[in-house]
Amino acid sequence: MKNIRYILLSAIFIGFTACNSEEDFEDLLDNPTIPVELPTLTPGTVDFSTYIAVGASFTGGFTDNALFIAGQQNSFPNLLSEKFALVGGGSFTQPLMNDNIGGFVLGSTVILSPRLYFDGSGPAELPATPTTEITDILSGPFNNYGITGAKSFHLGVPGYGTLNPYFGRMASTPAATIIGDAAAQNPTFFTLSEIGGNDVLAYALSGGTGVDQTGNLDATSYANNDLTDPNVFAASFSASVDALTANGAKGVVANLPYITSLAHFTTVPHNPLDPSNPAFGPQIPLLNSIFGALNPIFNAVDPDRAIVFSETEASAVVIKDENLTDISTIIIEALSASPTFPAFIAQFGLPPQAAPLVANLLGNTYGQTRQATEADLLVLPSSSLIGTINEDYAAALELQGLSATLAAQFAAEGITLPLEDKWVLIPSEQTAIKTVTDAYNVTIASIASNKGLAFVDFNAILAEASTTGYPSGNFILTTDLVTGGLVSLDGVHLTSRGYAVMANEMLKAIDMTYGSNFEASGNLIVPGNYPTNFPPSLQ
Structure with missing residues (x-):
């Protein structure tokens, strides 16, 4: 997910020709232009x-x-x-x-x-x-x-x-x-x-x-x-x-x-994440596993917040919507109270003691998030950002104890790291x-x-x-x-x-x-x- 490039712009050059045959010239002779003063x-x-x-x-x-x-x-x-x-x-x-x-x-x-x-x-x-x-x-x-x-x-x-x-x-x-x-x-x-x-x-x-x-x-x-x-x-x-x-x-x-x-x-579509892209497609099962831990919480609060990536169709980016009620605390409390959460984080090679850290990470990251819809407008510069790793954010996660690999996985712009407000015009x-x-x-x-x-x-x-x-x-x-x-x-x-x-x-x-x-x-x-x-x- 280091760089998902999804926009290919190309110019179409059309050559125009006229009077390519003798018939064309005869038509012109038979239909002379009447001068207008x-x-x-x-x-x-x-x-x-x-x-x-x-x-x-x-x-x-x-x-x-x-x-x-x-x-x-x-x-x-x-x-x-x-x-x-x-x-x-x-x-x-x-x-x-x-x-x-x-x-x-x-x-x-x-x-x-x-x-x-x-x-x-x-x-x-x-x-x-x-x-x-x-x-x-x-x-x-x-x-x-x-x-x-x-x-x-x-x-x-x-x-x-x-x-x-x-x-x-x-x-x-x-x-x-x-x-x-x-x-x-x-x-x-x-x-x-x-x-x-x-x-x-x-x-x-x-x-x-x-x-x-x-x-x-x-x-x-x-x-x-x-x-x-x-x-x-x-x-x-x-x-x-x-x-x-x-x-x-x-x-x-x-x-x-x-x-x-x-x-x-x-120009930038709300759903640029193509499952056929080798930098994104193979990550979909893992991504759906991550958000699978959050979706029950989202569904309980607002089903429109659920995040699912399709393996057959283009998926929408994940954005921060400042108009949404911040449910960071709800997420943190729900994950912390879940008896299955330590087992969930084990798939990332994390010990049970890391559960509070990950619960806080997920809560603070996804408290005001959803996937974009056709009603959202992404600004043009976002085309070079989506799918890239936010190095500053990844470094901050490493300081909290995550490995470099795991930190990068949680720092993919528009995928695991919601696009900031400056990249999207919401309705x-x-x-x-x-x-x-x-x-x-x-x-x-x-x-x-x-x-x-x-x-x-x-x-x-x-x-x-x-x-x-x-x-x-x-x-x-x-x-x-x-x-x-x-x-x-x-x-x-x-x-x-x-x-x-x-x-x-x-x-x-x-x-x-x-x-x-x-x-x-x-x-x-x-x-x-x-x-x-x-x-x-x-x-």
Whole structure:
């Protein structure tokens, strides 16, 4: 059980050919395309001369778990600026990274890791060293204020650049605020997108280990995993819109998707333990013997806690569910009182005197455990953890008197050692995420309506992509990892093709609200012209 690897990701490359026969060409000659005269592009009532983008990582072009030049060039704001330039839009300056590697260095120390690439079986970290120095300050002003990691209430925090290097490297002064620097450019048009995404994302990525908070910023809250109170979000979002529209600027805002539908939360199955795996299958009889001593106790308290591994079908991992009543004491007392328990531990080569030790071990380990169900979501990094031996836990067991072999047997992640809360989003945590996301989206839609802003229902678009797929030209884009085309290798952020889709939806919303005609004039972006991943040679 040292390493149970169960996810094999592969890309499917399909070659398209056309007109492969004389008949194909004859069909084309018999059915010529009728030319259609498109209307001239018009900006409607919008002045695009100074376009400012405000947001978080999506706005910045973050993809494959990093910010890098190629991703920034394909950010949806940069793609929009190219279209705006056709109707009077001005230059669009971005705080570009130093390379296509991604990540930050502080001197010779790597502070943030390089981007991911597809190695033929799944996402892998680029074997290269970043060259972007975290302390380097760029000269502005800039048009793209897409700040990776920024939560809604961070936009107006003075000195936020001292906490977040993505803003620190482009802030006008050490005391500057994101929204202050953006508004100082006197935008005539703006996009405000994915504000609120990080307010739930940190909680979700951590497996729901945070708690609600009020939005007060201190030295630790930049990295905390809490859900932002909807009232704090509403005040922050409203203040940002007020700042951007102070001089009469028009704009487009987008709401938030249910992030639990993204690949980071849907790729790892709840039941990855395959009995045909030689590292797991032979262990099943012993495992069922171990849990056979506990299942009568589980059944007496709650039958849903019983743990059984199948010898014919894939089994679910064992997780800790903090919502369960802790029955550690019940387990310890029941095992200690059992006259057969000393005989049970003898199969592990342990003397009867070890019974109290093992009873305490089992009680403290399985007091809040159960096997996962389809309703649970395992975060993507758990794929490399399940089945491995937790060396620290095994060492602690050895200190308590267990042999190295036995300690390892009780330290297999997701099998004998329940997965910690940070690796799993249980249903109650998913509900918490959905509840605040819905609250944020009500605020976004209301403010957009009150201010007369264009509005993109990004929530509905991602919902479509995660179910039936999103039609885009010759492609059907989904949220599947690697093969879906929409979500990048980190399972959360979009691919360049995904950002092109996002830009198109904004152009359509601008047309509808302000009377422009990007779509009718044939000036939408062609998402198929943009990549879904980047080769490792791009550095």
